[in-house]
Amino acid sequence: MAVTVATHAAAGPAPAPSRPGRSSRPRRPRLPLLLIAPAALILLLVQAYPLGRVAALSFQGWGLAQIFSDQPAPFVGLDNFERILSDPVFWAALRRTLVLAAAMVTLTMLFGVGIALLMERLPAWLRRVVMSVLVLAWAVPTFVSTQVFAWMTQQNFGVFNYLFGLGQHNWYINPVEGLAVATAVVVWGAVPFIAVTTYAGLTQVPAELVESARMDGASGLQVLRRVTLPLLRPVLGIQIVLSVIWDFQVFNQIWLLRNASPEPEYQTLGIYAYMQAYQGHDYGYAGAVALVTVLLLAVLLVVYVRQLIRMGDLT
Amino acid sequence: MRRVLRGVYALLGIMVAVVWVFPVYWMATTAIKPGRDMYAAEPQLVPLHPTMQHINRVLHDAAFWQALRNSAGVTAVTVVLAMAVAFLSAVAVARFDFGGRRAFLASVLVVQLVPHVALIIPLFLTLSDLGLADTLTGLVVAYLAFALPFAVWTMRGFVAGVPRELEEAAMIDGCTPLQAFRRVTLPLVLPGLIATSIFTMILSWNEYLVAYFLTSTPDRYTLPLWLTHFITSEGAEFGPLMAGSTLIALPVAICFALAQRNLAHGLTAGAVKG
Numbered sequence: 013m014a015v016t017v018a019t020h021a022a023a024g025p026a027p028a029p030s031r032p033g034r035s036s037r038p039r040r041p042r043l044p045l046l047l048i049a050p051a052a053l054i055l056l057l058v059q060a061y062p063l064g065r066v067a068a069l070s071f072q073g074w075g076l077a078q079i080f081s082d083q084p085a086p087f088v089g090l091d092n093f094e095r096i097l098s099d100p101v102f103w104a105a106l107r108r109t110l111v112l113a114a115a116m117v118t119l120t121m122l123f124g125v126g127i128a129l130l131m132e133r134l135p136a137w138l139r140r141v142v143m144s145v146l147v148l149a150w151a152v153p154t155f156v157s158t159q160v161f162a163w164m165t166q167q168n169f170g171v172f173n174y175l176f177g178l179g180q181h182n183w184y185i186n187p188v189e190g191l192a193v194a195t196a197v198v199v200w201g202a203v204p205f206i207a208v209t210t211y212a213g214l215t216q217v218p219a220e221l222v223e224s225a226r227m228d229g230a231s232g233l234q235v236l237r238r239v240t241l242p243l244l245r246p247v248l249g250i251q252i253v254l255s256v257i258w259d260f261q262v263f264n265q266i267w268l269l270r271n272a273s274p275e276p277e278y279q280t281l282g283i284y285a286y287m288q289a290y291q292g293h294d295y296g297y298a299g300a301v302a303l304v305t306v307l308l309l310a311v312l313l314v315v316y317v318r319q320l321i322r323m324g325d326l327t
Numbered sequence: 328m329r330r331v332l333r334g335v336y337a338l339l340g341i342m343v344a345v346v347w348v349f350p351v352y353w354m355a356t357t358a359i360k361p362g363r364d365m366y367a368a369e370p371q372l373v374p375l376h377p378t379m380q381h382i383n384r385v386l387h388d389a390a391f392w393q394a395l396r397n398s399a400g401v402t403a404v405t406v407v408l409a410m411a412v413a414f415l416s417a418v419a420v421a422r423f424d425f426g427g428r429r430a431f432l433a434s435v436l437v438v439q440l441v442p443h444v445a446l447i448i449p450l451f452l453t454l455s456d457l458g459l460a461d462t463l464t465g466l467v468v469a470y471l472a473f474a475l476p477f478a479v480w481t482m483r484g485f486v487a488g489v490p491r492e493l494e495e496a497a498m499i500d501g502c503t504p505l506q507a508f509r510r511v512t513l514p515l516v517l518p519g520l521i522a523t524s525i526f527t528m529i530l531s532w533n534e535y536l537v538a539y540f541l542t543s544t545p546d547r548y549t550l551p552l553w554l555t556h557f558i559t560s561e562g563a564e565f566g567p568l569m570a571g572s573t574l575i576a577l578p579v580a581i582c583f584a585l586a587q588r589n590l591a592h593g594l595t596a597g598a599v600k601g
Contacts, residue, residue: 041425041426043419043423044419044420044422044423044425044428045419045425045427047415047416047418047419047423048415048416048419048420048431050411050412050415050416051412051413051415051416051435051475051479052416052431054412054468054471054472054475055434055435055438055472055475055476057453057468057472058446058450058453058468058469058471058472058473059438059441059446059472060434060438061449061453062446062449062450062452062453063441063445063446063449065449065452065453066445066446066448066449069448069449127343130336130339130340130343131340133333133336134336134337134340135333135337138337138340138341138344139340141340141344142340142343142344143587144584145343145344145347145348146347147583147584147587148347148348148351148580148583148584149347149348149350149351150583151529151576151579151580151582151583151584152350152351152354152576152579152580153532153533153535153551153575153576153579154533154535155533155535155551155554156354156554156572156575156576157350159554159558159563159568159569159572160350160351160353160354160569160572161350162563163353163354163357163563163565163568163569164350164353166565168366169365169366169367169370170370171353171370171372174369174370200346200347200350203347204347257439257440257442260442261442261443261444261445263444263536264535264536271558271560272555282442282444282445283444285444285445285448286444286447286448289448290540295448295452298448299448299449302442302444302445302448303445305442305444305445306440306441306442306445309440309442310440313440
């Protein structure tokens with residue numbers, strides 16, 4: 013998933029100087045359409061069509077009958093959504109998802125930006141060490157890092173209990189502690205990306221700006237608040253949005269930590285929708301939950317979506 | 328005062344390095360610890376009796392090699408197709424003005440908002456209809472769609488960054504448009520191609536969720552799925568699990584190390600303007 017990253021990160025203003033204006037682009041209506049056809053086709057097939065299908069599913073009673081005999085799915089109107097409204101498990105999962113995502117995003121950004129600022133202030137050799145370690149951690153796949161954390165928090169032989177002198181503490185009986193481990197996995201895995209990109213952004217802040225602010229008598233903290241952070245705003249904005257998207261749909265880490273059968277107290281919206289579909293065989297209801305998840309995320313990020321569309325205007 | 332501050336920073340930097348390296352260190356050292364050291368009452372922070380037993384077990388597992396072939400195949404095909412398809416789209420949006428251009432760019436970005444988890448159920452149904460559920464081809468199709476938005480957007484920046492005048496000059500010197508493109512534009516966008524293909528590679532090499540839902544035949548397991556073999560209802564066999572994890576993470580780590588410069592640059596190019 014690290015891949016989604018750069019789309020937005022690179023979405024800043026294009027390196028423009030020598031670029032021709034829009035009017036000088038040749039107008040040949042058919043060629044460009046041919047060129048985008050393969051990409052458009054794949055995106056339609058794998059992103060748009062399934063999304064439309066989720067929407068359709070959520071108005072149907074799609075269950076076992078539809079899987080095993082080709083019975084057409086009955087249209088049930090808003091039944092699935094009404095069920096959501098009165099489903100306490102859904103609301104609990106929603107609350108859990110929001111709290112978890114907020115904690116993960118906050119911690120990731122604090123650590124990521126903090127480490128980037130720290131790197132600027134380190135001697136060169138130590139900076140290289142920190143950078144290499146971050147890149148190494150960044151390269152570790154999620155499912156691998158999750159297994160490593162599962163091993164480190166293992167009840168009898170886990171190194172965490174040893175290092176912190178906790179005896180044979182079980183980290184997963186109390187879901188708050190278990191979800192804290194999941195948060196640690198997510199934050200550990202996401203910080204390198206934030207730190208490395210923020211640091212790369214910091215190196216692009218013109219030194220003259222910082223110097224002249226210093227000459228005008230600004231303290232280090234003032235320079236940070238008045239000069240550095242405002243310049244980093246576009247980068248930080250993209251990072252926050254991406255983190256919200258990733259952490260709102262956190263799945264792997266919790267799923268794997270709970271051995272592919274998370275207890276209700278561990279279920280986020282994504283996991284709840286999945287359980288409804290594959291274990292409850294209630295695809296219609298699962299579709300409704302998934303659709304609500306997408307809509308919630310869209311509402312959370314509405315400002316960003318508007319910015320994106322405006323960006324489409326400019327480029 | 329300054330000196331004290333520098334000391335504090337250095338100390339913090341060392342702490343950061345330790346916290347972020349420790350899980351990787353613990354994975355790699357567990358992979359070479361014999362069982363009695365792994366399951367010792369006091370965990371041994373340094374592997375004093377290194378052994379190849381876990382690694383050998385992985386290397387002698389036929390399923391590992393099958394999964395490795397599957398992962399390598401899916402990854403290679405995804406990267407090649409994604410690069411080709413994304414490059415064509417990038418040329419279209421960077422070089423031409425056409426109806427639907429804005430809509431295409433906007434939708435390329437907006438699809439990223441859709442959580443993969445939400446797509447999985449209908450994606451499974453859709454691929455089943457096409458006879459692609461539980462096939463490696465189905466995985467390639469899914470990964471392509473996940474990789475394309477990023478690839479199109481990044482490549483677009485690189486293609487747009489190549490001045491048209493350069494191509495035109497080449498054509499005045501007698502190149503055909505295709506030759507001009509191949510000799511002038513292509514070499515200039517190569518760094519972008521490298522960065523995007525590494526990201527695409529990592530995406531398909533590391534992907535777990537979709538593979539988990541779409542695949543049921545063990546012969547078609549990719550590496551992440553194969554790894555879950557070592558997790559049973561009685562608990563996990565952490566020795567081979569860590570050995571397998573180390574082996575899977577190694578190629579990615581090497582690629583990241585090689586492309587370290589490209590990564591940071593590709594991610595922030597033009598994002599900060601003074």
